Amino acid sequence: MHLGRLWLRDFRCYEQVELALESGVTVVTGSNGQGKTSLLEAVAWIATGRSMRGVPDRALVRAGTDEAIVRAEIEHPEHRVLVEAAIKSVGRNRILANKQTVTRRRDLSEHLRVTVFAPDDLALVKGGPGGRREYIDDLLVNAIPRFSAVTTDYERVIKQRNALLRAGIRDADDRRTRDVFDVRLTEVGAELVRGRLDLIARLAPEIGVAYASLAGSAPGFATAYEPEWHDGPLASDEVEVALTEALARLRKREEDRGVTLVGPHRDDWALVLEDLDARHHASQGEQRTLALGMRLAGHRVVADAIGVEPVLLLDDVFSELDSQRAMALVEHLPATQTLITTAGALPEGIRADAWLRIDAGRLV
Amino acid sequence: MTAVYAGPVQRLIDELGRLPGVGPKSAQRIAFYILKLAPEDARRLAGSIVEVKEKISWCRRCFNIAEGELCQFCQDERRDRTVLCVVEEPRDIVAVERTQEFRGSYHVLQGTISPIEGIGPDQLRIKELLTRVRDDGVTEVILATNPNTDGEVTAMYLARALSESGTKVTRIASGLPVGGDLEYADEVTLGRAFEGRRTLDP
Numbered sequence: 098m099h100l101g102r103l104w105l106r107d108f109r110c111y112e113q114v115e116l117a118l119e120s121g122v123t124v125v126t127g128s129n130g131q132g133k134t135s136l137l138e139a140v141a142w143i144a145t146g147r148s149m150r151g152v153p154d155r156a157l158v159r160a161g162t163d164e165a166i167v168r169a170e171i172e173h174p175e176h177r178v179l180v181e182a183a184i185k186s187v188g189r190n191r192i193l194a195n196k197q198t199v200t201r202r203r204d205l206s207e208h209l210r211v212t213v214f215a216p217d218d219l220a221l222v223k224g225g226p227g228g229r230r231e232y233i234d235d236l237l238v239n240a241i242p243r244f245s246a247v248t249t250d251y252e253r254v255i256k257q258r259n260a261l262l263r264a265g266i267r268d269a270d271d272r273r274t275r276d277v278f279d280v281r282l283t284e285v286g287a288e289l290v291r292g293r294l295d296l297i298a299r300l301a302p303e304i305g306v307a308y309a310s311l312a313g314s315a316p317g318f319a320t321a322y323e324p325e326w327h328d329g330p331l332a333s334d335e336v337e338v339a340l341t342e343a344l345a346r347l348r349k350r351e352e353d354r355g356v357t358l359v360g361p362h363r364d365d366w367a368l369v370l371e372d373l374d375a376r377h378h379a380s381q382g383e384q385r386t387l388a389l390g391m392r393l394a395g396h397r398v399v400a401d402a403i404g405v406e407p408v409l410l411l412d413d414v415f416s417e418l419d420s421q422r423a424m425a426l427v428e429h430l431p432a433t434q435t436l437i438t439t440a441g442a443l444p445e446g447i448r449a450d451a452w453l454r455i456d457a458g459r460l461v
Numbered sequence: 462m463t464a465v466y467a468g469p470v471q472r473l474i475d476e477l478g479r480l481p482g483v484g485p486k487s488a489q490r491i492a493f494y495i496l497k498l499a500p501e502d503a504r505r506l507a508g509s510i511v512e513v514k515e516k517i518s519w520c521r522r523c524f525n526i527a528e529g530e531l532c533q534f535c536q537d538e539r540r541d542r543t544v545l546c547v548v549e550e551p552r553d554i555v556a557v558e559r560t561q562e563f564r565g566s567y568h569v570l571q572g573t574i575s576p577i578e579g580i581g582p583d584q585l586r587i588k589e590l591l592t593r594v595r596d597d598g599v600t601e602v603i604l605a606t607n608p609n610t611d612g613e614v615t616a617m618y619l620a621r622a623l624s625e626s627g628t629k630v631t632r633i634a635s636g637l638p639v640g641g642d643l644e645y646a647d648e649v650t651l652g653r654a655f656e657g658r659r660t661l662d663p
Contacts, residue, residue, distance in 0.1 A: 246649040253610040260577040274581060281610065281617065
């Protein structure tokens with residue numbers, strides 16, 4: 098699967114542009130603020146129906162216009178799909194795949210999949226647990242679609258249960274209501290935790306391999322799931338029991354604080370390099386390399402699960418790495434279409450299949 | 462949105478905007494449609510709103526909509542009073558009736574447990590359900606709430622509340638639409654159906 102042609106109209110700083118993309122590695126150059134990242138953002142939008150930078154759709158529509166148009170021709174081994182999106186500053190977007198309306202955002206992933214690395218992915222290692230949870234849950238949904246319902250269910254359970262605790266547990270009715278939410282939290286929460294445990298077990302060796310190939314050495318990489326509500330290691334078949342016990346143990350504290358303290362929405366997982374916790378003790382360079390390794394490992398795991406290599410979008414990745422690691426990255430890139438943006442000079446000896454130069458929203 | 466139209470028009474827009482699924486823009490569009498209506502059409506619309514509030518109320522027994530004390534199903538002597546199908550809303554009855562399979566009676570909860578909206582078991586017709594089960598010699602309660610988080614939690618609450626009654630409590634199954642093709646099933650439903658697979662007796 099790869100992206101063939103791409104048309105943008107009134108998307109971010111692009112008035113109108115048409116590109117033909119190669120199936121190998123394309124390097125996109127240009128100064129800062131010229132629209133390199135926006136190009137990747139348009140590609141990611143076609144795959145996911147949302148901005149990879151987490152901004153609302155109206156921010157994607159060029160100032161002074163009502164809608165942005167992105168059209169992408171995607172080449173599959175046996176067929177070609179034209180995905181067309183009208184992204185509105187107000188109102189509902191319109192998305193077509195081969196002229197058929199696409200109603201659900203997640204159906205877009207049938208036509209195009211992407212793996213995105215962005216500079217702020219450093220937060221995957223350095224930032225709070227929320228980013229790591231989002232990373233693992235996104236991969237889970239991508240690898241096993243059923244988990245999109247599990248995560249949605251779980252969020253709803255937590256929202257409802259928090260509302261109940263916030264209002265206060267005052268009588269027998271409230272206690273019985275909490276009891277049934279506890280059962281539901283245990284069922285759905287355990288499914289989510291088990292999914293994460295399985296996925297982390299598959300990811301960990303891939304992260305180790307990706308890190309080693311980037312760093313040029315093979316430090317020991319290890320990881321461990323860290324539920325806030327459980328001490329010590331947690332095995333897949335113990336999750337339900339552990340959740341039930343924790344709910345009983347923390348009942349009083351949850352009532353006092355009016356919030357759900359037990360469940361996968363509170364969890365983290367440790368990233369260990371050479372026996373040191375990389376979240377706190379690694380150097381900035383090591384953290385950047387590890388974050389990139391996590392994205393590449395996620396790419397590998399999703400590609401193995403779905404049998405298709407997603408398109409790789411690497412935003413400003415060279416500014417993050419020394420020239421040795423940059424070279425190692427290019428040498429070890431997955432065999433898939435890859436778009437790399439860069440503002441600065443390229444590491445010497447980098448081979449690319451195509452070059453694009455962007456200047457003020459134009460191709461030059 | 463601030464009031465920009467003459468009193469009566471703005472009042473109509475505000476009232477329409479309180480309806481479910483109607484935003485300010487739609488409210489405005491509907492209001493102007495009503496302004497252009499022939500007087501007799503407008504009067505008929507207004508009349509049917511008033512009429513429905515005057516003539517229709519909740520069935521005393523099952524809390525379905527009723528044009529009198531009892532709804533059409535509770536009036537029907539041929540319906541089995543010992544089997545109850547519990548649904549969230551009156552419109553769910555219509556869906557179950559279309560199956561032509563169910564000859565028992567209904568009980569409408571008029572919602573689901575939802576702490577976000579401040580709805581606890583107290584705000585639903587649960588006490589009335591327990592009374593019916595006890596007094597009417599009910600042998601089976603079928604829980605037909607929606608297969609989403611709120612519906613599942615409500616069903617579980619009811620199953621627990623009914624456990625002391627000794628009555629058989631069942632939950633409708635969820636899975637693939639019958640008669641459809643596997644290839645058109647969405648991956649979530651199909652994934653659930655795989656999880657709920659059963660042994661086929663030869």
